[in-house]
Amino acid sequence: MSLSPRFFERLKSWQDLVNGALEHMVPRLSGPAARLTEAMHYSLMAGGKRLRPILVLAGAEAVGGSFQRLLPLACAIECIHTYSLIHDDLPAMDDDDLRRGKPTCHKAFDEATAILAGDALLTHAFRLLAHEDLEAAFPADRLFRVLRLISEAAGLYGMVAGQMADLLAEGRPVSPEELYFIHHHKTAALIRASVLAGAVLCGADPEEERALSDYGWKIGHAFQIVDDILDLEGDEETLGKPVGSDLEKKKATYPALYGLEGARKEARALLQGALESLELFGPEADFLRDIAYYVLERKL
């Protein structure tokens, strides 16, 4: 199957929607904080695909929700994702100079500014999750569930634990269980929380939640496997960073453990599983289905 031009048009229009909302929801301050908000916007606007915020909106659509009112939630998750990239790129962490063809935040500014820009993006994400418009539009109990869902997926039960495990695994052979732990926490947890968060706010029933959670885990793992493959054989110009950097850093990756063919096979199996998770939905989940293909076939 190949993705239709209509999918890419829709993807582009949702990306534009998210970009406009981010510009609006992350302020640009003057005075001594100007450098801080400049660094935040620099990294926010560095050409991200907006996969996670789009999953928020698509998850809501799958359960019949109207997604216009979800923009603070979608932007909050993109702020969390962007903070994690800024901190991961730091010299003490992955020490990357380029991301999507542009200097990383600590290269464009400096290390202290990059640390603070990440801290401010993470904090601002929770300011957005407590947004007056969300409070007015959705029942409070759902909002609290979403706050717990996202803070768990992003923090010590999720993404930060995954990054810790990734660093601890560098330079030595890892077991399949360790690699699974890393992918599950570092990447899949926030992707799964994104799909689920929009749906929970819009009143998904337990069966729908289970299905979307399963879909989210599967495309989350597939996303990281494809990332590992692209690092080995992607196009440097499209990726905007040197190919082979995982190998050079002796990072734990799926192809290193299972070979390129094994990695491709697993990514396809996850896609298949993700599509099966959506069986209880009708055409209202077609965009989620297309996103699963997109995650598998992306070049960036």
Added chain:
Amino acid sequence: MSLSPRFFERLKSWQDLVNGALEHMVPRLSGPAARLTEAMHYSLMAGGKRLRPILVLAGAEAVGGSFQRLLPLACAIECIHTYSLIHDDLPAMDDDDLRRGKPTCHKAFDEATAILAGDALLTHAFRLLAHEDLEAAFPADRLFRVLRLISEAAGLYGMVAGQMADLLAEGRPVSPEELYFIHHHKTAALIRASVLAGAVLCGADPEEERALSDYGWKIGHAFQIVDDILDLEGDEETLGKPVGSDLEKKKATYPALYGLEGARKEARALLQGALESLELFGPEADFLRDIAYYVLERKL
């Protein structure tokens, strides 16, 4: 006036209460995340005075609230404070090796672990603010207000902006306005939010809120001025770090701009102002009054 032994007994018992709650509310994980939660607990338990969580409880008491149910909020604010210390101590920031007589987090562990421990503490703070017990005990609209209050005080409108301004001011003369900006954002914002947050949750009326907000700003500024004074003439053994480090780093401080006597005078004036802010309260605010003296007279 000197503080009574009863004040110190009460302070100690509230510190113990907060310490016990922190141990309980910040998990210790096994597996790859063990190092992460170990670093978080290392810095959380490094001998902090627990001023901010105690202000949460004392602010609630001033408006007649029962503070037992506020512990997740109190712990959340201590997590935010601790994350800010860990990140401020990093080599790219203030580059400090010692805090309260113990190696800083990046010295005891390593830089990457310290960055991640800070990130996880900040994220976990919001997990605690969305705690099931808070949701059950307090009206949702108050909880959302507190979420906004704290995320603004900690992020780009508050603490992080203050740290950015502090770094930008290093090594050059600063104006009184710049110094005020730094103290206001870096230190006073979170202290003021602490006093206010407990009171807001417990249903403070607008007049009480204004009074506690004013008290909070004033003791927040006094706290930072006293900090600057202690850095110049405190006792190294009590402080657990070298005296004169602000001078060495050419930090913007109150005594540098106004002299030691000027700094002492301003701290006393702020104490007086803080006590006046509390005039509408009776004995239920006595602990807040004592804390104001304590902030001024502390040696640590």
